[in-house]
Amino acid sequence: MSSTKNENCYIIKLGREASLSERANELEAAAASGNCRKLLQLIRATGSKKSDVSETICEDDGMPVTNSHRCLERWTELFEGQFN
Structure with missing residues (x-):
C-alpha cells in the first residue's frame, strides 16, 4: 500500500x-x-490566485468577531456610527 x-x-x-x-x-x-x-x-x-476579501472585524473590547451573523451586525454598527 x-x-x-x-x-x-x-x-x-x-x-x-x-x-x-x-x-x-x-x-x-x-x-x-x-x-x-x-x-x-x-x-x-x-501567480497565486487572489483570495476573497476577508476583513477581520473586532468587538469594542478588541476581540475578533467569529460568528458571521454577528460580523454583519458589527459592520452595521460601525457604518451607522460613521454616518451619524
Missing part, C-alpha cells in the same frame, strides 16, 4: 515539474520575443 502511495506521489511530482518546466519555457519565449501582453498573461496565470 505504501509503495503505491509513493509511486502516485512520484508521478504527481513528475507531472507538476513537467508543467512548471513547460510554463517556464512559455515565459522565456514570450520574454524573448518581446510579447509583453502574452508575458503578462502567463505571469498572471502562474
Whole structure:
C-alpha cells in the first residue's frame, strides 16, 4: 500500500515539474520575443490566485468577531456610527 502511495506521489511530482518546466519555457519565449501582453498573461496565470476579501472585524473590547451573523451586525454598527 505504501509503495503505491509513493509511486502516485512520484508521478504527481513528475507531472507538476513537467508543467512548471513547460510554463517556464512559455515565459522565456514570450520574454524573448518581446510579447509583453502574452508575458503578462502567463505571469498572471502562474501567480497565486487572489483570495476573497476577508476583513477581520473586532468587538469594542478588541476581540475578533467569529460568528458571521454577528460580523454583519458589527459592520452595521460601525457604518451607522460613521454616518451619524
